Amino acid sequence: MAAPEGQEAIVAEPQRPITNILIIIAMQTEALPVVNKFHLTEDPHSPFPQGVPWVRYHGTYKDLNINLIWPGKDPTLGVDSVGTISSALVTYAAIQALQPDLIINAGTAGGFKAKGASVGDIFIVSDCAFHDRRIPIPVFDLYGVGLRKAFETPNLTKELDLKVARLSTGDSLDTTEQDESSILANDATVKDMEGAxxxxVAELLKVPAFFIKAVTDIVDGDKPTAEEFLQNLASVTAALDVAVEKVISFINGKCVSEL
Structure with a gap:
């Protein structure tokens, strides 16, 4: 899972204190504990186009301005707007509207016991890639995988004693044999439906982004994924909430170069 030749790293302003954080969270169940923890309020005057379901919560914590964006409920079916399309759209729109210094994508994920993951583990992501964009043509195949490094946070990772893992992203909750093969090739410990x-988008618009993922289910375990995910969602979301609080506290007063 080596980085593609010629891939440029995110360039941030290393000496300016971070003041504006954008948190992207896909599910309402995952988002509301963070909203409540930091006493964020829903914006009645959305900065987003009329008719989209995306929700902005905002507030302040010490020296930080926090914006949390949840993609909202699908207007037709009423379920969380999970997946790569919604995540890419809200990330792009939020960067344009809110001009963040830093992006945090927090959420739940599946983990692989073969790579040492257990339910409840919290990981900081080192690299992101896709496992379901199969384009078997030279160079297009690399584009499909879409490998990107997350913004490195060595001080934060050490201070909070967080595990580091590679993340693989796809638009399905279950895992096909082809997906398993691609995830293995990506050397991923966790899989989600948003991160990559x-x-x-963060790389396109040159905003540093890092990823916090909490394991709800073991992909290569004995339980059906959907059943285990729903069974553990509440407790793992609570653990994710605690981790996000510690991360935000660590970030306060620091420059990106100090993360």
Whole structure:
């Protein structure tokens, strides 16, 4: 899973204190504990186009202005707007509207016991890639995988004693044999439905982004994925909430170069 030749790293302003954070969270169940923890309020005057379901919560914590964006409920079906399309769209729109210094994509993920993951583990992501964009043509195949490095946070990772993992992203909750093969090739410990899409947009617009993922289910375990995910969602979301609080506290008063 080596980085593609010629891929440029995100360039941030290393000496300016971070003041404006954008948090992208895909599911309402994952978002509301963070909203409540930091006493964020829903923006009644959305900065987004009329008719989209995307929700902005905002507030301040010490020296930080926090914006949390949740893609909202699908207007037709009423379920969380999960997946790469919604995540890419809200990330792009939020960067344009809010001009963040830093992006945090927080959420739940599946983990692989073969790579040492257990339910409840919290990971900082080192690299993101896709596992379901198969384009078997030279160079297009690399584009499909879309490998990108997350913004490195060595001080934060060490201080909070967080595990580091590679993330693989796809638009399905279950895992096909082809997906498994691609995830293995990506050397991923965790899989989700948003991360690599957020990373793609963040790199395009040159905003540093990192990823916090909490394991709800074991992909290569004995339980059906959907059943285990729903069973553990509440407790793992609570653990994710605690981790996000610690991360935000660590970031306060620091420059990106100090992360």
């Amino acid at each position: 899409a957020v990373a793609y």
